[in-house]
């Protein structure tokens with residue numbers, strides 16, 4: 281495989297949106313950041329220079345990085361941050377991924393502006409499992425705040441109530457022409473009649489699941505998270521933070537101009553549903569001579585709280601599962617884990633938390649709210665440094681009860697803070713049931729796993745039933761993903777083979793929940809010293 285090299289200079293730049301200018305962190309001054317193009321199986325080197333004022337790390341979202349967690353990127357999990365003035369050369373090791381992935385900062389909330397696409401083409405001599413599109417178009421969805429995102433983060437950490445509400449959503453960095461001062465910069469896509477376009481759509485928003493649709497046009501989903509799917513024709517899609525979709529768009533309508541639009545799906549209970557309720561737009565414009573209707577047609581999008589609509593793609597999406605793209609879902613599993621996902625609300629004891637009614641928000645998995653260490657877990661594992669983490673992360677919740685009921689045990693109100701990992705034996709077959717709970721607020725959690733893509737074999741509302749639900753698993757063509765939304769007061773079952781030795785983060789991709797502690801770590805180990813299982817570290821690992 282060949283190697284390509286990129287330079288990422290992380291630095292501040294001034295950007296103006298919604299008539300207001302701010303300085304923000306960017307890569308190479310670009311927003312959204314530069315696109316990385318690659319072919320399946322290639323290794324890319326990115327020289328990351330931190331020329332900003334704060335620590336930063338960069339993560340390649342959805343790249344499995346076989347035996348090489350060293351440059352995966354999550355801060356204090358696989359590396360210490362790249363300090364201002366220093367450089368880290370990161371490898372992106374592609375293996376089975378093909379389609380659309382992305383990269384983003386993995387420290388604080390800087391990923392709001394520090395992100396971009398990774399496009400992985402088929403290898404030479406192989407091709408797309410669908411008709412070659414006439415052109416490809418990147419659609420990066422995001423969120424914009426007029427003020428600095430890390431100031432929002434501090435607010436969110438203390439309280440969280442209003443930290444979610446951005447000033448606008450974005451398509452390719454632009455709020456769109458329904459919002460003030462945005463008309464002339466709205467993203468425009470010119471299409472030719474009867475041509476087909478591959479849209480590579482990424483949800484890079486910090487917190488918001490998004491409905492996305494194109495007026496009067498259907499979209500056919502052909503891939504997600506760097507894996508192909510059976511074609512699925514939709515009027516709209518729901519894309520959760522962290523996810524990507526590849527969709528085909530046929531420009532087969534009357535030559536005119538049409539909006540594409542995205543808006544938030546929010547399922548928080550009334551009183552807590554503070555979210556960005558703006559609609560972001562871009563314009564699809566047919567080439568040629570005609571009198572455009574005025575204004576362009578707007579697509580129909582589901583109501584903001586339409587949970588059933590939000591799960592429609594998940595309910596019907598299937599992996600391609602053909603001869604060239606086989607489905608390798610483990611048919612049985614040697615390790616079964618049940619992880620409960622909870623939002624918690626601590627009473628404030630003389631610290632500076634300014635939450636409602638004297639509380640501070642937290643979030644937990646199996647009642648442990650992740651405490652970020654000051655030395656990264658990978659380094660502690662590799663060099664056998666004691667006292668950084670424990671390996672006692674519980675395989676099941678501490679108490680089993682009705683997770684989705686209105687009244688939940690007091691125990692769950694007060695999670696313990698801890699840095700616990702779960703060790704997975706190399707090549708073990710793993711099933712994780714991610715169970716939502718109704719504590720404080722039953723909300724959707726898009727859970728993301730580093731180091732492995734997984735098969736989504738089942739999901740449902742209410743409590744997972746270990747006797748009944750596995751009977752309905754899809755073990756034929758379940759979708760292969762790296763980020764899956766656990767529905768509000770429901771569960772999802774994922775399966776994968778722990779075939780990648782290393783230290784791998786798993787977390788909610790709602791940035792607010794991540795900040796509150798909804799994350800955990802797996803160490804995939806084959807019984808020998810880590811040196812025997814992983815490639816050696818690069819010489820320029822950032823020091824702690």
Ligand code: C2O
Nearest residue numbers: 341354522728785
């Ligand atoms: Cu997209 Cu751990 O991240």
Ligand code: CU
Nearest residue numbers: 725788790793
């Ligand atoms: Cu979450």
